[in-house]
Amino acid sequence: MKLQLPAGDFRAYLFDCDGTIVDSMPLHYIAWKTAFAEWNCPFPEDLFYSWGGKPTREIIATLNEMHGLAMPVESLAEHKEELYFELLPQLKAIPEVLELIEAEQGRIPFAVVSGGRRISVTKALSALHLMDKFETIVGSEDYVNSKPAPDAFLVAAERLGVAPADCLAFEDTELGIAAATAAGMATVKIASPQERAEREAVRTGTKA
DSSP states (O other), X not given: OOOOOOSSOOSEEEEOSBTTTBOOHHHHHHHHXXXXXXXXXXXXXXXXXXXXXXXXXXXXXXXXXXXXXXXXXXXXXXXXXXXXXXXXXXXXXXXXXXXXXXXXXXXXXXXXXXXXOHHHHHHHHHHTTOGGGOSEEEOGGGOSSOTTSSHHHHHHHHHHTXXXXXXXXXESSHHXXXXXXXXXXXXXXXXXXXXXXXXXXXXXXXXX
């Protein structure tokens, strides 16, 4: 299924990574569940997806507050990332986004705009041999205020030398869409794993 793009003469495409370029959200959730189980910290799947785009350390700090826990933010974040990296051999790209990237590469510049750390992004893209597709990668180290603030997208636009209004942002989360919109960019919403599964069920006639 091809992505439906809004009308406009866009001069750059800005992509979130997790859940947008790579179908990594289910793998991230496995890593989170494994890490939090060691602290008896609940993390329901619906909450995980609603926090899509939230940096790793913010997730841990917020859950500490919610549950009165004292999980070590830095070491647990590192542990969770290592658990995720172990799952990368299972990683796949999101087909309709990969199709667009391959079709449009070279016509206009691309950037990755992630709520995750740059090392997480580069490992995921490298696992799928996609690193050479992007002119710049903006990770959580590169801005102060995380999504839904516009900072990450504004940094990417500045690096590419393209006005925000001339950028098209691709995102899978409401936080990401809000961030890109706040930056003055048009957006494309990428379906979540649940939405893709429902769409496939309808297509194949297996939906109850």
